[in-house]
Amino acid sequence: MPLREKQLVAALKAVADPARLKILRLLKQKGQCSIGKGVGMCACDVQDHVTLSQPTISHHMAILRKAGLVHAEKHGLWMWYRRNEKSLKELAQAVSADL
Amino acid sequence: MPLREKQLVAALKAVADPARLKILRLLKQKGQCSIGKGVGMCACDVQDHVTLSQPTISHHMAILRKAGLVHAEKHGLWMWYRRNEKSLKELAQAVSADL
DNA sequence: TTTTCATATTGACCTAAATCGATCTTTGCG
DNA sequence: CGCAAAGATCGATTTAGGTCAATATGAAAA
Numbered sequence: 384m385p386l387r388e389k390q391l392v393a394a395l396k397a398v399a400d401p402a403r404l405k406i407l408r409l410l411k412q413k414g415q416c417s418i419g420k421g422v423g424m425c426a427c428d429v430q431d432h433v434t435l436s437q438p439t440i441s442h443h444m445a446i447l448r449k450a451g452l453v454h455a456e457k458h459g460l461w462m463w464y465r466r467n468e469k470s471l472k473e474l475a476q477a478v479s480a481d482l
Numbered sequence: 483m484p485l486r487e488k489q490l491v492a493a494l495k496a497v498a499d500p501a502r503l504k505i506l507r508l509l510k511q512k513g514q515c516s517i518g519k520g521v522g523m524c525a526c527d528v529q530d531h532v533t534l535s536q537p538t539i540s541h542h543m544a545i546l547r548k549a550g551l552v553h554a555e556k557h558g559l560w561m562w563y564r565r566n567e568k569s570l571k572e573l574a575q576a577v578s579a580d581l
Numbered sequence: 582t583t584t585t586c587a588t589a590t591t592g593a594c595c596t597a598a599a600t601c602g603a604t605c606t607t608t609g610c611g
Numbered sequence: 612c613g614c615a616a617a618g619a620t621c622g623a624t625t626t627a628g629g630t631c632a633a634t635a636t637g638a639a640a641a
Binding site: 388391392395396398399400401404407408471474475478479482 | 487490491494495497498499500503506507570573574577578581
Binding site for chain 4: 524525526536537539540541543544556558559560561
């Protein structure tokens with residue numbers, strides 16, 4: 384399996400889970416970030432919106448990050464997560480054309 | 483989780499597997515069907531293209547069928563599978579807009 | 582330099598899912 | 612009817628994945 388294919392499967396797996404789907408949609412909201420960023424959220428902000436433990440959320444964020452679907456930036460104590468619209472668009476494109 | 487959401491997750495799960503991804507692409511080929519249909523394939527035709535046992539292929543085809551991504555029609559001894567382009571397009575649309 | 586806070590990691594548990602051999606079912610054929 | 616072929620189902624095995632409690636890490640605050 385070529386690398387591109389591995390990446391596609393990883394992205395599809397990442398997205399084929401209700402919790403991560405919900406998180407990806409949450410990240411569309413504006414003004415929810417506890418460190419004042421206009422877009423995106425910190426992990427604790429995500430936790431305020433889903434009924435999952437902190438380690439589980441951290442786990443899901445790592446999967447989304449490794450699949451390239453979200454950016455993650457450390458800001459002091461907080462980890463600022465935001466959607467990677469470019470790779471999300473590429474995923475949509477792959478589903479349209481490649482499948 | 484509403485029904486639509488369940489269907490979306492089922493379709494994404496169906497597609498987030500290398501074997502099923504390969505099968506979906508195989509089904510694009512023309513003139514491969516052992517019962518003379520222009521498009522689609524029978525299970526045995528799929529088996530000629532992937533290195534998986536007959537029960538495993540049957541299992542994958544059932545998942546694709548239940549997710550609505552392929553049509554299945556029995557013709558005598560054979561089961562004729564073909565892509566459901568409509569639902570594949572709807573999936574692409576959902577990934578574009580809904581994610 | 583403690584302490585506290587946000588997040589990550591670890592370890593364990595449990596369920597889901599992929600795979601295959603064996604068997605069953607259905608259908609066509611002699 | 613008896614047999615053969617295509618495909619589905621069953622049972623078992625193995626691996627992958629979601630979840631949480633406990634603990635570790637790392638950074639700011641007191």
